Amino acid sequence: MWKASDKLMATIKYYASFPATGVSLRQMVQFGETPSPGTLFRASQFLSEELPIRLAHRVEELNHLPDGLNDMPSIKKVKDWYAQSFEEIINVPKPTLSEEVKAHLLRPMRNHGKESKPLSETTWNPSVREGQYRSSPTTISSPPTHANGQEYGTINGNGKAKLTSSRRYFVPSDDYTDWPPEIDAFNQRFRKTLQQIKRRHDGVVTTVAQGILEYKRKRQRLQIDSSIQAFLDRFYMSRIGIRMLIGQHIALTEQTHAHHPNYVGIICTKTNIYDVAMEAIENARFVCEDHYGLFEAPKVQLICKPDLNFMYVPGHLSHMLFETLKNSLRAVVETHGPEKEEFPVTKVIVAEGREDITIKISDEGGGIPRSSIPLVWTYMYTTVDQTPMLDPDFDKSDFKAPMAGFGYGLPISRLYARYFGGDLKLISMEGLAGKDEDETIPRIDAYECTGPAPEIED
Numbered sequence: 001m002w003k004a005s006d007k008l009m010a011t012i013k014y015y016a017s018f019p020a021t022g023v024s025l026r027q028m029v030q031f032g033e034t035p036s037p038g039t040l041f042r043a044s045q046f047l048s049e050e051l052p053i054r055l056a057h058r059v060e061e062l063n064h065l066p067d068g069l070n071d072m073p074s075i076k077k078v079k080d081w082y083a084q085s086f087e088e089i090i091n092v093p094k095p096t097l098s099e100e101v102k103a104h105l106l107r108p109m110r111n112h113g114k115e116s117k118p119l120s121e122t123t124w125n126p127s128v129r130e131g132q133y134r135s136s137p138t139t140i141s142s143p144p145t146h147a148n149g150q151e152y153g154t155i156n157g158n159g160k161a162k163l164t165s166s167r168r169y170f171v172p173s174d175d176y177t178d179w180p181p182e183i184d185a186f187n188q189r190f191r192k193t194l195q196q197i198k199r200r201h202d203g204v205v206t207t208v209a210q211g212i213l214e215y216k217r218k219r220q221r222l223q224i225d226s227s228i229q230a231f232l233d234r235f236y237m238s239r240i241g242i243r244m245l246i247g248q249h250i251a252l253t254e255q256t257h258a259h260h261p262n263y264v265g266i267i268c269t270k271t272n273i274y275d276v277a278m279e280a281i282e283n284a285r286f287v288c289e290d291h292y293g294l295f296e297a298p299k300v301q302l303i304c305k306p307d308l309n310f311m312y313v314p315g316h317l318s319h320m321l322f323e324t325l326k327n328s329l330r331a332v333v334e335t336h337g338p339e340k341e342e343f344p345v346t347k348v349i350v351a352e353g354r355e356d357i358t359i360k361i362s363d364e365g366g367g368i369p370r371s372s373i374p375l376v377w378t379y380m381y382t383t384v385d386q387t388p389m390l391d392p393d394f395d396k397s398d399f400k401a402p403m404a405g406f407g408y409g410l411p412i413s414r415l416y417a418r419y420f421g422g423d424l425k426l427i428s429m430e431g432l433a434g435k436d437e438d439e440t441i442p443r444i445d446a447y448e449c450t451g452p453a454p455e456i457e458d
Helices: 006-015 025-032 037-063 066-071 073-090 099-106 181-219 226-255 273-292 314-336 370-376 409-419 453-457
Strands: 267-272 300-303 309-312 346-352 356-363 423-428 438-445
Touching (some): 006 037, 025 267, 066 073, 181 226, 226 409, 273 300, 273 346, 273 356, 309 314, 314 346, 314 409, 370 423, 409 423
Antiparallel strands (some): 267 309, 346 356
């Protein structure tokens, strides 16, 4: 069984003193349009510095949780996963490169004889308070260098050096044709390491949820306090960022052999909202029918232009729509009774503005008392009488909630929305059976979709 050494924990503490580097959706697409072996190598160099810093932040935070939460068996298991992944990344052997190859790696990509434009900067999400998801240090430090002492990408996108970090996300390298085989070998070796880490962390959400259940039972608590709520927000937001960086890099490396015209890594430049929404509707209705034993779940009407496309991660959008629709259908069935022959129709309305795309899910599910609305965003809060036990294999895959009972759907969906500049809001009219009594609104930044504070910080 793997166990962290004292030396490794000291190294993790050292890495945790450095701040994370911001990355936006636009930057990922700008970089990934032309991923040459040299560019992918520089991406690997960035991730070999950035991921250990982000993983170290999580290990340190898991090590110092309040009120004995850090002593729960499931929390210790997650901490070991992060520490083991940290160790694997920093120990990936670096290739020995000639001075000529190093010079080409440091030279900016040229397009028709001109230097490529710098990657655009990240912007702030107005829905997020400054520092709300920050868990990295505020002090200025020099980041760790590679094993050979070389640092890559030391200039900010506006041409000025950053004080907080010399790392910069994925600067495209010179269009060099004679990359040595060591470059491609390292790219493939690094990809396999990331795939192994990604599989290890598949069950993080459910395992932390199990740790919270262990904590609540041991302390005999009905709800978690604000400090643990803030920790979970930071932790899960960081997880979204880490998996986004890992998933994007794996996909880009694989796409050098098979490129899809509308995809840059896992980002779809023409995400069709109608198609994603229809799939989410079908899945939510199926889960509803299965859970309540219905012949037919409440109908859902989709009002959306069939050709409405925008740049986004389809998996994120699908997750948000599925969770909010599932909540709406449950409210409708439980308000009107599962024996009802015909339920009110739930509406999904998509509106495209100059800056935003807004998706409104409007149901007739009875609404929520005003005093309970803040609790909707609390992890492990649920209106179900008893929280179900997690599946025995809860740590084998990503969090797949049942129809209801864990209270994770809306809080994590809001993090997904906020990660790329949007938001998720709940507007409730308790006691009314009218058409707009209960609205769940995922607001998604339309075209820029740049990263908010959590993406910048961790």
